[in-house]
Structures are given as C-alpha cells and as structure tokens.
Amino acid sequence: MDQPRSSAPPGEGGAGPVDTAAPGNPDKAPRTERGRRTLRKLLDAAAIEFGERGFHDASISGITRRAGTALGSFYTYFDSKEEIFQALVRYMSEQLRDHVTPLVQAAPDEIVAERVGLESFLRFVREHKEIYRIIDEAEFVDYASYRRHYETTVERMRQRLENGAARGEIRADAGEVHAWAIAGMNVFLGMRYGLWDESADIADVARIANDMLANGLRKKD
C-alpha cells in the first residue's frame, strides 16, 4: 500500500505524500486523485480537530467543517470517529517517517544520520505541534495504534543502526535496546524543545544530544 520510503518527498511542513493517507477500511480506498485529495483533507482536518479538542470533544461534523467537505464524504472513507482517529495515528506516523527518512538517508554516516534524524524530528514537531497530543491520546483511545506507532518507528531505527554497524560506522553491538533508548531521547527532546519551548535553537539541541550519543557521557582523556 505504501510506496518505498526513498520515493517520499523531503518536503517540510507540507501535507505529506498522498500515499500515506488511507481510510480505516481498505475497501474504502479512494480510486481517483480527487478522492485521495478529499481523504487527505479529512485527515489534515482531523489532526487539527483532535489536536485542539481531544478525542472526547472532537466531532465528525467538526472535522468535515474544517475540511470543507460534506458529511457524506466522511462516511465514504470512515465509519466512525474511532476509525478516523486510528487512520490519523497511522497517517501522522507515516508523515513523520516521510519527513525524516529522506534526510536521514542522505547523511554521510550513521552518526550524522542520527543528528539529522533528531533535528528533522524537532522541526516536524514545531510545525505539527498536535502530534504529541494525538499520539499520546492513542494510548487511551486505541492502544494497538499507540504501540504500533512506536514499534514501527523503533524497528526502523534498529534497522538503521544495524546497517550502520554493518558498514563499520558505529559499535557492532547496536541493537534493539539502543534503538528504544534513542527513540525515547528524541521524543523527550521533542516535547521539551519542540513543543514547550518555541525559542530553543533546534540545531543546537540536536548537536548537543548527538555528541552525547556519539561519544558518551564519559570524560575523554
């Protein structure tokens, strides 16, 4: 269903590639470009609606109003508020991936890739502040989506570390524990310096964190 990652555009703050938008039910996948555009409009509107109001207070009519679509369009793609929320978690997860991946893949080595990955994640958070509220609320609304978002994201990082280790760019034992540790680091730095602190120098935060990740806390002789 998804295009290969390398074909995703590296655009920042945009609506993401069409292919990341999918309805709750695969049978309802749009068959025309116009349909895909409507679906994407609904998901972008849902991000604002859920991000501003939270799952409980968000409404389907609020989503279609923001999207500028008829209520019927909603039901062409989704059966319920739960279903679009679930699709939205996957959509945001994939938008994030499509934003970060091409930048990371262009990095000269795995250490730089992790710095670029963190910096581009911090920029994504600044542009899409609703991502924390939406992903975090999935813990309560749809635990399977919540867990899948992190497992998918971390598996991608683990694979990246494994490839970097195979190329001799980082320590040979880098694996799953390292990937979860780095993911947590990034998510917390995103909350502190992307979400809460508008004025933080994102490149600087990424540089400091990456230097610790690369070289460790231990004092060098």
Next chain:
Amino acid sequence: MDQPRSSAPPGEGGAGPVDTAAPGNPDKAPRTERGRRTLRKLLDAAAIEFGERGFHDASISGITRRAGTALGSFYTYFDSKEEIFQALVRYMSEQLRDHVTPLVQAAPDEIVAERVGLESFLRFVREHKEIYRIIDEAEFVDYASYRRHYETTVERMRQRLENGAARGEIRADAGEVHAWAIAGMNVFLGMRYGLWDESADIADVARIANDMLANGLRKKD
C-alpha cells in the same frame, strides 16, 4: 513538606514513605499517624482504580471501596476526583524518586549512578505498572501536573549530572539537554522492557543502555 531525599527508605515495591502522601489542599493535611495511614490507603487505592479504569471511568466510591474506608474519609482529604488524581500524580512521582534516589546516591560515581537509576526505575515499573497510564493520562486530565512531574524529575537528573561533572566523573558540559535525553531514554526503556515485556532481563537492559550512555555509539578504535 517533604523530608530530605537522603532520609527516604530504599524499600522496593512498598507503599513509599508516609511523607510523600499529601492531600490536594494543604489545610487538609492529616495531623495523626492514623490519618496519614488513611490518606496513604486512599492514594494507593486511587493508583489501582485510575490505573485499571482510567480517569473517566474511575469513581470516588471505587477508590474508597478498594481502600476499605468510608466515603467520608475521602472528603476529609479531597474535594473531588480531579483533586485526588492530581495528588496521585505527585505521590507517584515522589514514590519513584524515593525508590530511586537512595540507590543512586550510594553509587560510586555518576556513570554507575545512571545505570543504577535506570535499573531501579525499570524494577519500579514492573512493580507499579499503573504508573505509565496514570502519568500519561495526566497529560489530558491535568497538564500542569504532567509537566511538573517531568520538569521536577529531569531537574533532579540535571543536578546529578552537574555534580558528577564537578567531581570530574563525566564530561564537563553535561547539562539540561543531556538530562532530558537520559530521561526519555529511561521512560522508553521502561515502557518497552518494564511494562510490555515481563521476561526481559532488567539488569541486562540497564547495562546495555548505560554502556551506550557512557561510551557512545561511535566505534572504539
């Protein structure tokens, strides 16, 4: 209101020291040992009630039933479900601190302290699985408590790093960004290996993560 951290008992999985239990309103602080015991019973029961049912479905009568106290006792200390939830976030945050701090303080240097801190956190999560759901739900129920929990916890880590740097045990520039990065690392490892995976060897996870933290991802020559 709190005792100094170093006087907290290092007990694991217990109800925590009496002093971490405080009602929502300081005017309602219990004056007798019996009152403090009741308050603690209510907070421990609230942890189970909110942990199992979530904020929305949890009820005051569910809390008093689990605590084995009369409904009147609840209102001696709290005015509402919101108020005991807020007190519970602080209580859990302080229980965690009181569990981890003495172990960390006994470590021979700051690198070991971070390993011991992570390992004892992972053990705390295994014994108090409800902590994730409660702290995470605070993001939606009481954002100020949510943010305060992390800011307080990370400030304690930052201070620890600063002291370790002053003693020459770690790199001299260790500061706020490093502290947030380490906190995120610990929270994600706790979710993955404390909460989701009962069978993971906690000491091993802490050792692997600490080795990356100490020495970095970079390949050593």
